[in-house]
Amino acid sequence: MTNKLKAFIFPLALTLVSPVTLGETLRPEGLLSLRELPIEEGSADIQRLQITDRSGMVLVDTDKALPLIENEYSPNSYDGYTAKLLAERQTKITAIDLQGERYDLLSPSTRSGDYLLLITREEGNGAYNFNLRFRYDATAKSFDLNQVLLNENNSECDHSLLSTYSIDRKILGVISIANFDGRRVFGVLKELRLAHQTSGNMAEKLMPETVASNFDAALKAYKVGDAQALKTLVGYFLSGDEDGDCEPGNYIVEKYYFPQKVGWSNDLGFLFEQAGHYPEAVELLQHITRKHPDRVVAYLNLADAYWALGEREQARQAYGQYHEKMTAAQKQARIPPRVLERK
Known part of the structure; x- marks a missing residue:
C-alpha cells in the first residue's frame, strides 16, 4: 500500500449548522466549509483535511487527521474518521452515533462556538463509536481538543443510542488538530473502549435533552394525578423495533442509570412502576439497590x-x-402501612 495523497476529485463542503434557541444569538466564528479530498478505495491510506475561513485563509491543512486504516477482519475495508463542522449552543452538546443519528445532550461545561467533529467509523462495529470535538479558537486560529465522547448503541435490539460518556481528553495526549495523529489515536480509542467496559468510573455519563424533558413532563403528570398522560409519557422511555419491544435487560440500565444522578434514576424507576411498566422498574431499581445500598427508598419502589x-x-x-434500613435510621413512623402488611 502506498503512502501518498491522491489528487483532488471533488470537494465535499459541509457548511456550519447553527441551531438557535429562543433569546440566544449564535455568532459563528467565520468558518466557511470543511473539505475532504476523497480517494479511490484501496489506492492510498491518507485523506487530506482542509478548513478555510470566509476570507479564504487556510485554518487547517493536514494529512494526519483522516487516515484510512485497514480493517483487520475485513479485507479491502477501511476504518477511520468522518469529519463535520457544528455550531454548538451553551450547555448543550451534539453527539452523532454510529447510525448517523444526532442527539442533543446536556453538558453544563460546554461553551457555544464552532466545533470540528471527528467521528470514528469501523467496519463491522455495531456497538459504539467515538466523537472527538475540537473547539475553534478564533484568536489563536486553532482547533483545540475540547471533549471526547463515547457513544454506545443497542446491538441487541433496535440499535438506538443507549448512552454517551464524556472521556477525559488528556488520555489521548492531544492538544489540537495541529498535533492530532488519527492513526495513533484510533488505536488508543479502541483500548479506551475496552477499559470502559471493565470500569465505567473513568467517564461521566451525559443525559439526552429529550430524556430530561420527557422525565420532567412525566413527573408533572404523576404529581397532578393524570394517569393517562403518565402512561403515555413513560411509554416514550421504552425501546423497540418492528419485531416488538426490547427486553428490559438489554437496555434499561445502560440507558437510564446515571451514576452521578442516582436520585433521578430512582425516580424514573418509580415512574415505571406507577405507569405499569413493572419489568422495566425492577430492572432499573434492582441495579440501583445493588450499586447504592444506602438509597433506602429504592428498596420500597423495587x-x-x-x-x-x-x-x-x-x-x-x-x-x-x-423496613430494616428505616428502622436502623429511626424512621419507623415514616414506613407505609403496606410494608408491615406485606413483608
Missing part, C-alpha cells in the same frame, strides 16, 4: 414493582430490607 408482578417472595425480601 418491592412495589415485584408485588405488582406477583413475585411475592422477592417483594417480601425488598420490603424487609426497606
Whole structure:
C-alpha cells in the first residue's frame, strides 16, 4: 500500500449548522466549509483535511487527521474518521452515533462556538463509536481538543443510542488538530473502549435533552394525578423495533442509570412502576439497590414493582430490607402501612 495523497476529485463542503434557541444569538466564528479530498478505495491510506475561513485563509491543512486504516477482519475495508463542522449552543452538546443519528445532550461545561467533529467509523462495529470535538479558537486560529465522547448503541435490539460518556481528553495526549495523529489515536480509542467496559468510573455519563424533558413532563403528570398522560409519557422511555419491544435487560440500565444522578434514576424507576411498566422498574431499581445500598427508598419502589408482578417472595425480601434500613435510621413512623402488611 502506498503512502501518498491522491489528487483532488471533488470537494465535499459541509457548511456550519447553527441551531438557535429562543433569546440566544449564535455568532459563528467565520468558518466557511470543511473539505475532504476523497480517494479511490484501496489506492492510498491518507485523506487530506482542509478548513478555510470566509476570507479564504487556510485554518487547517493536514494529512494526519483522516487516515484510512485497514480493517483487520475485513479485507479491502477501511476504518477511520468522518469529519463535520457544528455550531454548538451553551450547555448543550451534539453527539452523532454510529447510525448517523444526532442527539442533543446536556453538558453544563460546554461553551457555544464552532466545533470540528471527528467521528470514528469501523467496519463491522455495531456497538459504539467515538466523537472527538475540537473547539475553534478564533484568536489563536486553532482547533483545540475540547471533549471526547463515547457513544454506545443497542446491538441487541433496535440499535438506538443507549448512552454517551464524556472521556477525559488528556488520555489521548492531544492538544489540537495541529498535533492530532488519527492513526495513533484510533488505536488508543479502541483500548479506551475496552477499559470502559471493565470500569465505567473513568467517564461521566451525559443525559439526552429529550430524556430530561420527557422525565420532567412525566413527573408533572404523576404529581397532578393524570394517569393517562403518565402512561403515555413513560411509554416514550421504552425501546423497540418492528419485531416488538426490547427486553428490559438489554437496555434499561445502560440507558437510564446515571451514576452521578442516582436520585433521578430512582425516580424514573418509580415512574415505571406507577405507569405499569413493572419489568422495566425492577430492572432499573434492582441495579440501583445493588450499586447504592444506602438509597433506602429504592428498596420500597423495587418491592412495589415485584408485588405488582406477583413475585411475592422477592417483594417480601425488598420490603424487609426497606423496613430494616428505616428502622436502623429511626424512621419507623415514616414506613407505609403496606410494608408491615406485606413483608
